[in-house]
Amino acid sequence: MNVLHQYNLDQKNVCITTNNSSVNCQIAQEIEAICPGFCSKANAVWCMAHTIHLAAHDGLKALGNNSGDSITFTDEDSFNPMSISSLVNPTDGLHLEYNSIISKISCLTSYFHHSPQQQDKFVTTVNLVYENHKTGNANTLLSQVPTQWSSTYEMLNQALQLKDACNHFCTPEALACYWLSTLEWQKAKVMVQFLEPLYGATLLICESTSPMINQALPLYILLIKEIRQVLEQYDVAPIEPAAQAMVRKMSKYISMVLSQSPVICESILDPRIKQVFFATHESTLAEFHTSSLQLLKVFGDKEKKYVNRKDSQLHVNIEGTRGLLDKMYPSTSGEGCSFEKELQ
Structure with a gap:
């Protein structure tokens, strides 16, 4: 609050970005009390990266719920090859659970990071299997980080790139429980393609040191369309609940953003977006009972207030x-x- 007073921002129209924590919601309400032009519902925009994280988390959780279990993130410091999390129930090819595949790859990754000796063995295996091919720096497995959903994508994608080495590494009987069949690797590929739009959006946001709020609405709209397109391209009925969970989460935030005039105005002012973007996505806007003309009206109303003041x-x-x-x-x-x- 002192900073707002120091830079004379308490009398300006300001917009802040927060996550959905109760502390930040309380701060927004306190700013509203001292800033006449600030409305906590309209001017407090949720962090885009945090929104994507929550959508991905809901999707991965839905994958786990398909079999009644939630996906767990194995802690490499407490790794136990004989723990129940390391054992995967056999399933037939038609009803293969996606969370079982994630669990296998996660356990293999934890085993890889358990000791320097295991890491050296895996690197040797990679060099042996891909002797005549360039693998670049992709000679290790990446671990999941519970607070970073993107680590799940990176773990699956890296393992997929080294699938032959992974299976060769798991040929000993002690590691057979981590071995993946051809069908399992195919399903791992589907998951990577399914999560790729969210991962790409995360990189887009994080690459910028100052991402703008004008990206929020177009980004959410495009993500919903990308997720739906993946479902249309592949026969992935078991993954549909995860897609629906992600779309529901993204839709929730689109509804919130559509009620925030600063975001709408910033988007229309951006020469890369303007009204043209929204006009080409009328069908998606219609799902939220709005249109590009209504968004333009919001912009026009704000413009009149600004010019006439x-x-x-x-x-x-x-x-x-x-x-x-x-x-x-x-x-x-x-x-x-x-x-x-x-x-x-």
Whole structure:
């Protein structure tokens, strides 16, 4: 709060990004009490990366619920080859559970990281299996991190790239429980393709040091379409509950964003988005009982309020900018010049 006062932001229209923790919700309400132009529901935007994390978490949880069990993240420090989490019940090819595949790969990864000796053995296996092929730096297995959903994608994708080495490494009887059949690897590939849109969106957001809120609505809309397209491309009925869980979560946040005028205005002002993006995704907007014209109306209403308000600071900025340009470009001064009008 002191920072808002220090930089004179308490009297400005501000927009903040938070996750859904109760502490941040409370902070937004306190800002609303001291900032006349701030509304906690309209101006507090949820973090995009956090939203994607929650959607992916719901999807992975739904995969686990298919068989009545939740997916667990094995702790490599407490790894036990004889623990119940290391044992996978045999299933036929038609009813193979996706969470069983994740569990197998996760346990194999934990075994790999259990000791330097096992890591050396696996690297040797990779070099042997891919003797005539370049694997780059992909000669290790990646672990899951409970707080980073993307680590599940990275673990599956890395194991998939080294599937032949993984199976060769698991030929000893002691490691046979981690061996995956051809059908299991095919299903692992489907999961990677299923999670890839969310992973790509996460990288897109994290690559920027200052991601803008104008990306939120287009990003959520495109993610829903990408998830649905994966389901249409492959016969993945067992994975459909996970897709539905992700779509429900993303839809929840789209509904929230559609009620936040700052996000809508920022998106329309972005030359990469404008109204054209929303016009080409009318069918998705219709699911939320809105349209590109309604979004444009929200923008128009805000524009009128901004233009009609008497903002002394804005006037000072215009006069200061005009004075500077008059010195640099005398031709812009004089009677009939419309420069001030253009700035406004």
